[in-house]
Amino acid sequence: MNSVINTENEYYPPAILEQIALMERESQGSAPVTGPVSRRNFMKVSAGAGGGLVLAFGLGLGEKADAQQAPGPGGPRPGGAPAAPQPINTNAYVRIAPDGRITLVSKNPEIGQGIKTAFGIIMAEELDAKWSDVTIEQAPIDSATYGQQFAGGSTSIPSAYNTLRNAGAAARAMLVAAAAKQWDVPESEITTSESVVRHAASNRSLTYGALATAAAALPAPTTAQVKVKDRKDWKLMGKRISGFDNPALVTGKPLFGVDVQLPNMKVAVYEKCPAVGGKVASANLDEIRKLPGVVDAFILEGNGQVAALMPGVAIVANNTWAALSAKKKLKVTWDETNASKDSWTALTAFAKEAAAKGAGLQELKKVGDVDAAFQGAKTVEAFYTFGFVSHATLEPQNTTAWYQKDPAGDKLEIWGSVQIPDSARTAAANVVGLAAGERRNFPNATLHQMRIGGGFGRRINNEYAVEAAAISKQAGGVPVKLMYTREDDLTHDFYRAGGFQALKGAVDEKGKLTAWAGHVISFNDGFAAAPPGGRQPGGVQGGGWPSPNEFPAEYTPNYRLTQTLTPIKTPCGPWRAPGSNTAAWVVQSFMHELSTAAKRDHAEFLLEVFGQKQAPVVAPGGFGGGGGGGLIPERAVATIKAVVERSGWGKPLPKGHFQGLAFHFSHQGHFAEVAEVSVDSKKKVTLHKMTVVGDIGPIVNMSSAENQVQGAVIDAFSTLALEVNIENGRIKEQNFDTYKLARMPIAPVVDVHFLDTTYPPTGLGEPALPPAGPAICNAIYAATRERIRTLPITRQGFSIA
16 A cells, blocks of 8 residues: 555554554553553573573463553553463563673664663663663564564553563562572562672671572562562662674764665665655666676566555665765666656645635534634734655665575565665565465564664655565575665655644634634545545645644633545655644644733733633544543643743843743653744844753663653754645755755754653654744744744744854
8 A cells, every 4th residue: 555645544654653642641640650561472481501680471462451450540560460371482572691791772773862771771760770781682573472673653661661561660579489499488588789699787788690590490589570660669760871793883884774784785775766656667788788897787567556566676786885886877767657647736736725715624623613613803814834754764774684495485584774674574575575474474574773873753664675675585585785775765755744834813802712623634645545535544644743633722612623634645654742732833833822812911811721621522533532542631730831941932032032832742751841042134034042841750770861852842843944845746955065965054052841740651753843833933923023934944934053
């Protein structure tokens, strides 16, 4: 399927959607889970090679047990019964060697979000391990052992948090039990700290290494024995801890997919039609094959799936230079009969006409009487436009694949920087025709997870892995590293969809929000026939609206949301905080328009709106109330009040400096942000400072948490000036000379503060980004009295500095 539009069921693959849904329900709880380990979280213990303790624990798909046991407003949710004994799995999460070395295994891909270190911290905290004793390894890709392994949706921490805590606590309990047995003392008299077990009364102590083999001989602890620490006893959690891989990163160790080297490995490039959907009519293959270092050149017909294998020309060479040099001399004639003809100019004209005439209008949600509320009220109308943007990851897409002929069954081995590794593995195996196996798990396909040099949702799609596998097979079964150039990366992205929104809002004589009407103009899939009524809520998300219940739907007594869809073929996909990254800009910018029209302080206006929580109303199409996904108004209010105080909102600023405020909830994170900007006579915007207050529950690693927020702010600021222009189905921006990412000098001071709450934790890759854009744009208005209604801001003559 060519997933072009980011529908509510297509923003993320099912693995991530399942986690998001579970965490939305869990977010209503107020405390971490400390209950029994469910049947999907069984633990097993064994001795490792040469002695020591090996602790393995099984996980169900997506680690459902964590969310299923989370307490909520209606009390605890039922959990499953403990599983029957299972075989020991040598791919353990916790290994303690007799020499005291502690190895902790991180199951999810490391994408720069710090999850490898975070998972280690969670387990080490409950284990009471000395951090310098700890080594963290990347888990092999094995869904049978580890459940779903992916990076996306800010789900890694919340989905694995309780499981990892229980694992560390279980290992600690076994070490205590071993010491108690050896010393013949009650376990209650024993304490642990810094990888040492102590009995104060007899002044005896043993290292974890000394106890590891004895502990391995004991049965796994019962659920009653698995007790996690009180937060007051944390020694590692919440502290600033440097990333485990940082020394390897700064010394240039080969960690990434692009670093892979194999014996007899070849390097490949793959040229696809610049307008998606085009096919190869002819190419100068004979000429290319004669070039220095070129091993072969051939056409792949593909399977017509944008997320798998589109038609193109592959060049296989002895090294990267030979491959790239040959690519420059490649001449392809494209058959563009079914190729994209998308045009941003035409789409913009369509959107303006649709907004004016209400063409193709589909009502998604209606509460109260919006039209009646507009009568006699002070109203504001606006039309917002935001363009397509690219992921532009630092590491261009690449994969090394080795298709191997074998009489017992052909095999495929992949080395990849991918966000959903098992999806990449199975997709590639399917395209090259490997035996699927009983459960279509392709047992003869293996993927080695590499560190990822930037993802932001781009590497949720895996077409580059499929291409590499197909090229390796066609090239005769040699190992092949497929390399995208920067031009390839920008031309063949799964872009953040652009979109349009026509808005009208009303405030009463007291300046209180009374009505809101939104008309989204967006896109559906141009490669496939849309179902009756359009792809709901695909247009809403493509137009920057995560769901019909997006704020302020449930905080406005009169609310209406409609959409108009038009088909496109340009591939789109999740981009950091998908849906929310544009919804926040539209909503929070228009909120500021309303508070300005009402002559209200914006912070007071927002706080008042969060006091207007309405009863949930089921929308057409089956969307129920609460689709905002766990937004808790008390948490929103707390972050807004804290950021107002911390930023000095309303107090004197340096001459020429102005502030803007925005709030947004996404990915279970509540964030309020205040931007401090200045704008010179040439409309150059300088972001001097961003004050950020977030509520994400307990912090695992403060260093990584602050880094994620700082990066989100800089990313949001940079993106305000970015777009990819689409004409005749082609992307005009081809490299960083035209797609101008912000450079280091623009980095502002970012003051980060997290509220200390007991809600379940969430990830941080996404929720800090959405409010940054509107906060900056609201500050630009305060400085210039010119409202930013078009992104990038360069279309209104602004630039960033």
